[in-house]
Amino acid sequence: MAKGKNYLRLEFYAKDCNLAAARLAAAAFSAEMGFSLTDIEEIKVAVSESVSNAMIHGYGGDETRIVTLTLSAFENELEMVVDDDGIGISDVEQALIPAYSAAEDHLGLGFVFIQSFTDALDIRSAPGEGTSVRMCKRRRGE
Amino acid sequence: MKIEKTDRRITVMTDGDFDLHICPELKALLEEDLKDHRVTHVCFDLSKTSFIDSSGLGLILYIYKQTAPYGGKVSVINASPPAAKLFEMAGLDELLNLRRKGREKLG
Ligand SMILES: Nc1ncnc2c1ncn2[C@@H]1O[C@H](COP(=O)(O)OP(=O)(O)OP(=O)(O)O)[C@@H](O)[C@H]1O
Ligand SMILES: [Mg+2]
Numbered sequence: 281m282a283k284g285k286n287y288l289r290l291e292f293y294a295k296d297c298n299l300a301a302a303r304l305a306a307a308a309f310s311a312e313m314g315f316s317l318t319d320i321e322e323i324k325v326a327v328s329e330s331v332s333n334a335m336i337h338g339y340g341g342d343e344t345r346i347v348t349l350t351l352s353a354f355e356n357e358l359e360m361v362v363d364d365d366g367i368g369i370s371d372v373e374q375a376l377i378p379a380y381s382a383a384e385d386h387l388g389l390g391f392v393f394i395q396s397f398t399d400a401l402d403i404r405s406a407p408g409e410g411t412s413v414r415m416c417k418r419r420r421g422e
Numbered sequence: 423m424k425i426e427k428t429d430r431r432i433t434v435m436t437d438g439d440f441d442l443h444i445c446p447e448l449k450a451l452l453e454e455d456l457k458d459h460r461v462t463h464v465c466f467d468l469s470k471t472s473f474i475d476s477s478g479l480g481l482i483l484y485i486y487k488q489t490a491p492y493g494g495k496v497s498v499i500n501a502s503p504p505a506a507k508l509f510e511m512a513g514l515d516e517l518l519n520l521r522r523k524g525r526e527k528l529g
Contacts, residue, residue, distance in 0.1 A: 296441070296442040296443040297443055299439070299441050299442060299443055300439055300441075300443065303439075303473065318504070321504040322504075324473060325475050325504075325508070328441060328473070328475040329475055329476060332441070332442045332475065332476070332477055335442065336442070385480060385484050386476070386480055387476055387479060387480045387483065387512065389476040389479065389480075389511075389512055390475075390476050392511065392512075393475070393476060393508065393511065396511065
């Protein structure tokens, strides 16, 4: 597996207190790559949305399960992958529809924010087989 | 997190991260405060909020939906530029009377 110029993998319980740690890791990792402050704010939102989804939807709040965040730095691109081993998504196209949510009192905006703050989003999932969300963000020239 | 209450107005000041981690507790506290329908204005002051995502937005919209039926109003003040952007992308800036950091709050 190509890990690029830098690589960091964080494995944690699906406890919502770990969201801050996941965001901080991504912020520090992308700052080191030279991303702007605005980009770093967007990266934090993308990580927060995908990790929250794993905790809420993937694991239904079961805090004993494991979420992983994998960060890889390439020449001009950051790759972020969030994996869970939860219920999976049966219809990825539907999940991507703005304002669609499977859960009550959720806005269905997580993927909308991710899509506008990253350059590529790729979701691999099947019912019962967990979900892998891969997001890439390019670093713009100076 | 600080909640200030006067007779008909609640001001919520979340410090640090307004994410899934604080939402269940904050929701329970506010539901308790809102249940007798006396509060007509809930103001979320984000001046000390360094991060917000869809969980925070979802909670604020939920409070709006609780208070709107009896004429309540919800406002969001002192939003940082990244926070304001999310409210705009969600199309909630007008509904929630969004005011950015550094601007006079109205009403
Ligand atoms: N890791 C996951 N495992 C299972 N289902 C998921 C996962 N991530 C997303 N989904 C599904 O995709 C839907 C859309 O996700 P999205 O983040 O856009 O909205 P939401 O989480 O429902 O609401 P919000 O993010 O605004 O709180 C979810 O409602 C859920 O059904
Ligand atoms: Mg979500």
